[in-house]
Amino acid sequence: MDTSTTPLPAGYHDVADTMLATIVTCLEMTARPAPRANPPTDGLTVERWHSPSLDDYRALYRRVGEDWLWVSRAVMADDALLAIIEDPAVEIYxxxxxxxxxxxxxxxxxxAGQCELSFFGLDQSLIGTGAGRILMNVAIEKAWEKPIQRFWVHTCHLDHPAALAFYQRSGFKPYKRMVEIFEDPRQTGKLRADAAQHFPILKSE
Known part of the structure; x- marks a missing residue:
């Protein structure tokens, strides 16, 4: 993630109707945190997903992310996405x-020496059930099995409202805040028009 940005001056800044603006918080941990117990698994398991097909990967990506306006992997060129998900240094579960x-x-x-928590998401039916703790415990275990000095993630206010606090409870500490402005994917057909109803589309008169 490119974090080389110029600070915005204080005050209000107009955003075009076709664009979205979000506050991004970057977090990191530089040592493995104390373990947290798993809640009851209720039949849930976390399994390494070797060489997913593009269709299967994008289907799960949309399932867990479309209502939070995840779009990057949904529209990425096939060859670029394959280069990531087939890279031996990228682990998908x-x-x-x-x-x-x-x-x-x-x-x-x-x-080298770092791990990015690139994507972390659950089907809506699992949110609030403790499944996130199960998945995060796996993330922390797998990240710190490697010789890293830093494990990091970024989240924004378009994500689930509990996401930032959850990352902090998991041992991540915030270190940077940014404003990101990007094209509203619902207005270009990249995501379905009724996605993320908690964040309304602006319509020009």
Whole structure:
């Protein structure tokens, strides 16, 4: 993630009707935190997902992320996405129940000494059930199995409102805040028009 930005001056800044603006918080941990107990698993498992097909990967990505306006992997060129998900330094895990994929975890070790928690998401049916703790415990375990000095993630206010506090409870500490402005993917057809109803589309008169 490119974090080389110029600070905005104080005050209000107009955003075009076709664009979205969000506050991004970057967090990191520089040592493995104390373990946290798993809640009851209720039949959930977390399994390494080797060489997912593009269609299967994008289907899960949309399932867990579309209502939070995840768009990057949905529209990425096939060759660019394959280069990531087939890279041996990228580890992908799926949360499973009865053979169905209900959660996505992606760990990126491509930068030496670091791990990025690239994607972390659950099907809406699992939010608030404790499944997030199960998935995060796997993320922390797998990240710190490697010789890293830093495990990091970024979240924004378009994500679930509990996401930032959850990352902090998991041992991540905030170190940078940014404003990101990007094209509203619902207005370009990249995501369905009724996605993320908690964040309304602006319509020009």
């Amino acid at each position: 799926a949360m499973m129940r009865d053979g169905e994929r209900l959660g996505l975890l992606e760990l990126d070790f491509r930068e």
